[in-house]
Amino acid sequence: MSDFKEQFEQKLDNLLQSRKEKRAQWIAQLLKIEKEGPKTSDDYNMKKRFEILRVGDDDRLIRKRKGLLTEFKFIVCFEEVHQAISVAHSAVGHGGEKKTFKEGQKKWANLTMQCCQMFISFCIECQRRKNVEYIKVWW
Numbered sequence: 025m026s027d028f029k030e031q032f033e034q035k036l037d038n039l040l041q042s043r044k045e046k047r048a049q050w051i052a053q054l055l056k057i058e059k060e061g062p063k064t065s066d067d068y069n070m071k072k073r074f075e076i077l078r079v080g081d082d083d084r085l086i087r088k089r090k091g092l093l094t095e096f097k098f099i100v101c102f103e104e105v106h107q108a109i110s111v112a113h114s115a116v117g118h119g120g121e122k123k124t125f126k127e128g129q130k131k132w133a134n135l136t137m138q139c140c141q142m143f144i145s146f147c148i149e150c151q152r153r154k155n156v157e158y159i160k161v162w163w
């Protein structure tokens with residue numbers, strides 16, 4: 025199981041390297057906007073699209089809410105992708121990537137189909153099920 029997580033994160037690391045850096049940049053930019061107000065058109069753009077939600081000492085990037093009471097979606101960060109997809113994937117009973125993706129999107133704003141696909145390709149339970157189907161067909 026931990027092997028699975030490790031392998032997945034290694035692949036994910038390659039896939040998300042650029043986005044990871046972006047996220048840190050965005051948070052820094054948003055914090056600056058919060059303090060000093062938006063200055064450039066890029067700042068205004070950011071302010072429209074994202075906001076920061078403080079969870080304890082943690083600054084979390086979330087998609088901009090329409091009102092304070094509206095449900096919000098988290099921007100999933102690297103360390104959480106495995107867990108996020110795992111929960112969604114279990115919730116749909118080891119369904120395919122489309123189902124998993126749809127479920128995951130309820131909570132996470134930036135989950136990608138590609139990540140779900142990759143996760144499922146590593147899922148031991150799914151592989152086991154595939155094999156069972158294969159045996160059923162042939163025996």
Ligand SMILES: [Zn+2]
Nearest residue numbers: 118147149150
């Ligand atoms: Zn599965």
